[in-house]
Amino acid sequence: MTELVRFGVSMNEQLLKMFDKKIVASGYVNRSEAVRDLIRNRLVEMEWEDENQEVAGTITLVYDHHVRGLSHLLTELQHNWHELVLATTHVHLDHHNCLEVLVIKGPAGKAREVADRLVGVKGVKHGQLTITSTGQALK
Secondary structure (H helix, E strand, O other): OOOOOOOOOOOOHHHHHHHHHHHHHHOOOOHHHHHHHHHHHHHHHHHHHOOOOEEEEEEEEEEEOOOOOHHHHHHHHHHHOOOOEEEEEEEEOOOOEEEEEEEEEEEHHHHHHHHHHHHOOOOEEEEEEEEEOOOOOOO
């Protein structure tokens, strides 16, 4: 386990009050854990800025499965990037709409490319790439 380091931060009183209100509402027990999470979030974002950095994430798609050939095309595209797609979950939301979540891991640039391609397919109603880290660099 690494040693904890204490440091001070100066900020506007109103900004601190707003921060404290938000972290209490989010269930944090103290400022330190909230600040650690903010730092971790920024470090993950920075990982994704490096096109070659290995990252993890999810691609969430909502689409109408009645659109001719759409399910087949989405499956075909996923097979084309089999080295990136670790798992897929498919859920029937109602008679027309499906939700599909792809768990991905690979180079950040490739992950964004795959997400953009899948979200851009005609018939996909909504799609989103959610980024996270492989955890290797986070403590």
